[in-house]
Amino acid sequence: MGISWGSLALAGALAIGSALSGGYASAGQALLNVSYDPTRELYKQINPAFVADWLAKTGETVEIQASHGGSGAQARAVIDGLNADVVTLALAADIDAIATKSGKIAADWQQRLPNNSSPYTSTIVFLVRKGNPKAIKDWDDLAKPGVAVITPNPKTSGGARWNYLAAWGYGLKKFGGDEAKVKDFVKAIYKNAPVMDTGARGSTITFAQRGLGDVLITWENEAFLALKEFGADKFEIVAPKQSILAEPPVSVVDANAETKGSRKLAEAYLDFLYSPAAQAIIAKNFYRPVHPEHAAKEDLKKFPKLEFVTIDKTFGGWAAAQKKHFADGGIFDEIQKQEPAR
Amino acid sequence: MTSPNFAGRNARRFKAPSVIPGFGLTFGYTLLYLGLVVLLPLAALIWRSSGLGLSGLYDIATEPRVAAGLRTTFFISFCAALVDLFFGLIVAWVLTRYDFFGRRLLDAFVDLPFALPTAVAGISLAALYAPNGWFGEPLAAYGIKIAYTRWGILVALIFIGLPFVVRTVQPIVAELETELEEASATLGASRVQTVLRVLLPPLAPALLTGFALAFARSIGEYGSVIFIAGNIAYVSEIAPLLIVVKLEQYDIPGATGIATIMLAISFAALLAINLVQAFARKRFGHV
Amino acid sequence: MSESIAAGVPAARRRARVRPVTQDSPFARYALIATAIAFLSLFLLAPLAVVFYEAGTKGAAAFFEAFQDPDARAAIRLTLLIAAIAVPANLAFGLAAAWSIAKFSFPGKSLLITLIDLPFSVSPVVAGLVYVLLFGSQGLLGGWLTAHGVQIIFAVPGIVLATIFVTFPFVARELIPLMQEQGSVEEEAALTLGASGFKTFLTVTLPNIKWGLLYGVLLCNARAMGEFGAVSVVSGHIRGLTNTIPLQVEILYNEYNNVAAFALSVLLASLALVTLGIKTFLEWRHADALAARGRRH
Numbered sequence: 001m002g003i004s005w006g007s008l009a010l011a012g013a014l015a016i017g018s019a020l021s022g023g024y025a026s027a028g029q030a031l032l033n034v035s036y037d038p039t040r041e042l043y044k045q046i047n048p049a050f051v052a053d054w055l056a057k058t059g060e061t062v063e064i065q066a067s068h069g070g071s072g073a074q075a076r077a078v079i080d081g082l083n084a085d086v087v088t089l090a091l092a093a094d095i096d097a098i099a100t101k102s103g104k105i106a107a108d109w110q111q112r113l114p115n116n117s118s119p120y121t122s123t124i125v126f127l128v129r130k131g132n133p134k135a136i137k138d139w140d141d142l143a144k145p146g147v148a149v150i151t152p153n154p155k156t157s158g159g160a161r162w163n164y165l166a167a168w169g170y171g172l173k174k175f176g177g178d179e180a181k182v183k184d185f186v187k188a189i190y191k192n193a194p195v196m197d198t199g200a201r202g203s204t205i206t207f208a209q210r211g212l213g214d215v216l217i218t219w220e221n222e223a224f225l226a227l228k229e230f231g232a233d234k235f236e237i238v239a240p241k242q243s244i245l246a247e248p249p250v251s252v253v254d255a256n257a258e259t260k261g262s263r264k265l266a267e268a269y270l271d272f273l274y275s276p277a278a279q280a281i282i283a284k285n286f287y288r289p290v291h292p293e294h295a296a297k298e299d300l301k302k303f304p305k306l307e308f309v310t311i312d313k314t315f316g317g318w319a320a321a322q323k324k325h326f327a328d329g330g331i332f333d334e335i336q337k338q339e340p341a342r
Numbered sequence: 343m344t345s346p347n348f349a350g351r352n353a354r355r356f357k358a359p360s361v362i363p364g365f366g367l368t369f370g371y372t373l374l375y376l377g378l379v380v381l382l383p384l385a386a387l388i389w390r391s392s393g394l395g396l397s398g399l400y401d402i403a404t405e406p407r408v409a410a411g412l413r414t415t416f417f418i419s420f421c422a423a424l425v426d427l428f429f430g431l432i433v434a435w436v437l438t439r440y441d442f443f444g445r446r447l448l449d450a451f452v453d454l455p456f457a458l459p460t461a462v463a464g465i466s467l468a469a470l471y472a473p474n475g476w477f478g479e480p481l482a483a484y485g486i487k488i489a490y491t492r493w494g495i496l497v498a499l500i501f502i503g504l505p506f507v508v509r510t511v512q513p514i515v516a517e518l519e520t521e522l523e524e525a526s527a528t529l530g531a532s533r534v535q536t537v538l539r540v541l542l543p544p545l546a547p548a549l550l551t552g553f554a555l556a557f558a559r560s561i562g563e564y565g566s567v568i569f570i571a572g573n574i575a576y577v578s579e580i581a582p583l584l585i586v587v588k589l590e591q592y593d594i595p596g597a598t599g600i601a602t603i604m605l606a607i608s609f610a611a612l613l614a615i616n617l618v619q620a621f622a623r624k625r626f627g628h629v
Numbered sequence: 630m631s632e633s634i635a636a637g638v639p640a641a642r643r644r645a646r647v648r649p650v651t652q653d654s655p656f657a658r659y660a661l662i663a664t665a666i667a668f669l670s671l672f673l674l675a676p677l678a679v680v681f682y683e684a685g686t687k688g689a690a691a692f693f694e695a696f697q698d699p700d701a702r703a704a705i706r707l708t709l710l711i712a713a714i715a716v717p718a719n720l721a722f723g724l725a726a727a728w729s730i731a732k733f734s735f736p737g738k739s740l741l742i743t744l745i746d747l748p749f750s751v752s753p754v755v756a757g758l759v760y761v762l763l764f765g766s767q768g769l770l771g772g773w774l775t776a777h778g779v780q781i782i783f784a785v786p787g788i789v790l791a792t793i794f795v796t797f798p799f800v801a802r803e804l805i806p807l808m809q810e811q812g813s814v815e816e817e818a819a820l821t822l823g824a825s826g827f828k829t830f831l832t833v834t835l836p837n838i839k840w841g842l843l844y845g846v847l848l849c850n851a852r853a854m855g856e857f858g859a860v861s862v863v864s865g866h867i868r869g870l871t872n873t874i875p876l877q878v879e880i881l882y883n884e885y886n887n888v889a890a891f892a893l894s895v896l897l898a899s900l901a902l903v904t905l906g907i908k909t910f911l912e913w914r915h916a917d918a919l920a921a922r923g924r925r926h
Contacts, residue, residue, distance in 0.1 A: 371722070
């Protein structure tokens with residue numbers, strides 16, 4: 001009897017044991033690209049193109065594995081041991097976090113590739129309902145009472161931080177650098193937000209599918225994608241006069257690439273992002289290519305011309321912006337604080 | 343962890359002279375598995391937040407935004423568990439006592455909240471109650487907003503907690519002895535008196551357990567709530583979301599701090615309810 | 630309480646028929662049934678209807694196409710594998726815990742039960758986080774694991790562990806009250822008559838608890854397959870590799886692929902409904918046995 005009971009216990013222990021032992025083994029040469037949410041469609045097209053390119057150049061068949069999620073959560077996963085060969089995230093701050101908190105990426109990563117390691121850029125625009133019933137033209141219109149603004153939560157979403165900083169940048173220009181006034185202005189915009197989803201895609205769905213809000217502040221590529229998915233007869237894009245230049249950066253995760261012996265492949269993958277073929281795909285997916293000469297003309301025509309502030313010049317880099325605006329007790333917290341507790 | 347030695351001694355000391363074997367093995371295995379699967383990970387959690395100290399935890403709990411989140415979570419979870427308690431009792435009663443068309447199908451549906459991924463539940467509920475949804479649109483005509491308000495959180499938590507009440511109460515309703523009801527009626531009690539004085543008291547411990555489990559489950563719920571809550575600070579922001587926010591800022595001690603506070607409150611609530619249960623079993627139990 | 634609800638119903642159609650004292654008046658009965666159905670429809674059936682509706686918006690072809698996708702198939706395989714490990718593990722634990730708690734008396738029993746309940750109240754976000762804190766490369770055991778090349782989180786073992794944690798109480802919670810209710814008189818009789826401990830368990834205890842056991846296993850299984858939050862934290866979201874069905878659903882939904890997302894949700898809901906259907910069928914087939922057992926007390 002003891003033996004039988006023992007075997008039962010053993011079965012349980014074995015179940016745990018088998019669960020604990022070993023990870024997954026990847027067949028052949030595989031490259032894991034850990035990216036953020038809105039790039040799913042982009043990398044779905046880039047990856048096969050790279051695989052074909054690599055096969056033609058070296059005769060090797062490789063597999064590109066993709067992981068998408070919120071930019072910050074993805075960075076944390078890499079810090080905590082997700083075996084990424086390359087990261088392609090929404091903001092430099094997230095890659096900086098990997099570099100400083102885990103040491104898995106060299107500190108000078110942003111200088112290793114052209115254009116601050118950003119093979120594509122984007123900006124923040126507005127998506128409004130067809131006919132623009134609330135006549136939204138620029139940032140000022142978002143601060144007016146009675147306009148419902150949909151934007152994700154800057155505390156949980158990288159894209160939302162770009163939104164916030166774009167509004168702040170406009171405020172700085174409008175009020176000639178008077179930060180108290182800028183703060184009131186940005187606060188008025190956020191007071192108009194009835195919902196704050198945790199990610200950019202969640203906000204798009206709230207706006208487009210749930211029918212909430214008059215205007216969605218979002219990535220340019222996200223806005224174009226929404227037009228494509230839900231029909232250009234339902235929404236239109238409004239470009240403010242001034243916005244922010246968003247530079248989603250990429251990097252090899254050095255420590256993982258060394259252990260896995262995939263550095264050559266990883267570097268080739270990132271270099272490929274700057275190649276004519278990839279730049280054309282990038283423009284087709286509504287990101288602004290850093291080498292527009294390689295992109296199709298009709299793809300480029302879609303991008304409205306606007307003035308940009310940049311994170312480095314206007315905000316002194318991500319670390320400073322993060323600390324001043326988004327950290328606990330930062331300006332964003334203060335903006336929300338005076339909300340009456342219902 | 344407790345050594346098997348200790349377990350054996352307990353068995354000798356407290357077990358009435360009994361021929362039932364296997365205490366050492368089952369008790370030891372229970373403690374081992376509990377320790378490995380539940381206590382060890384939770385210890386890691388408490389270890390990470392221990393750097394804060396008690397005063398640090400207090401500071402986190404009283405931070406206005408965190409305090410608001412905790413209040414929202416515990417208050418709405420409590421309300422949702424109350425609603426589940428009331429309707430769960432009715433559902434359990436109807437499903438066990440009456441026979442009607444579709445009863446078994448309804449019975450099967452009760453477990454749905456366990457099976458449906460919480461994200462799907464959240465998306466479906468948001469689709470239903472959004473201003474352009476099947477329920478949201480007619481309600482919006484009356485100026486009632488559910489999705490993206492605190493009511494949305496309540497709806498999601500009612501959904502999540504319902505099976506706990508129904509499934510703990512159901513077997514006890516099935517075990518209620520009709521003889522007692524007959525006796526009560528024979529002695530001249532009205533049906534209302536019988537229900538209140540004879541039927542409800544033996545159900546009370548099960549109701550309490552169901553309430554406790556629904557409440558506990560609601561406190562931690564994240565997946566279904568974020569889709570329908572609106573997530574506005576101080577209004578519709580739940581405590582688990584604040585954990586995510588802290589993590590997003592790489593503030594691991596802060597995140598584990600909130601988690602530890604929630605864990606402590608849940609543990610105290612569950613322990614209190616289980617003690618009441620054990621007391622009730624000793625007093626009213628028939629074994 | 631039931632009567633007070635009935636009082637709100639207009640007094641009509643009162644039948645002049647003698648009814649047993651243990652039955653509620655027809656008004657109370659109809660009012661209660663109506664309340665229960667209305668409540669369940671509003672809170673359970675409506676969300677389920679949305680899932681089926683969304684899955685069917687583009688017709689049957691689009692619905693079935695969702696299951697052809699290799700990533701979706703990988704997610705289904707992974708989910709089945711995880712349930713196949715997590716459920717038996719928790720089943721073994723549930724039996725051991727229920728046996729030791731229900732058949733013996735020892736101090737601190739309420740504390741032990743509370744600890745078993747605890748995973749219910751732990752937020753899924755935290756349930757995932759604790760394993761990251763333990764096995765992540767910055768975690769307690771992370772250094773050792775990395776040095777030995779063992780990958781736990783962001784791989785299948787981590788997903789299994791998180792699932793086991795989340796579904797931990799189900800079997801035990803189902804069995805403990807049942808076995809406490811039944812007491813140990815029958816086992817004592819069997820043992821006194823010379824049966825071995827294991828034989829007693831197999832021939833006396835198991836038949837008595839088989840429904841509760843089955844029920845616990847089914848709920849545990851449903852929850853194991855449907856868990857989203859905790860698994861999301863430890864999965865790493867690698868397409869076709871570490872995505873379970875619920876994670877795949879989230880991905881598809883975020884890619885505006887509503888039909889495929891809800892088709893996979895239908896699969897999960899159906900798995901649950903099928904297992905629950907089996908349970909209902911077994912209960913119905915063995916209703917006599919169950920009733921007989923209920924009467925014994």
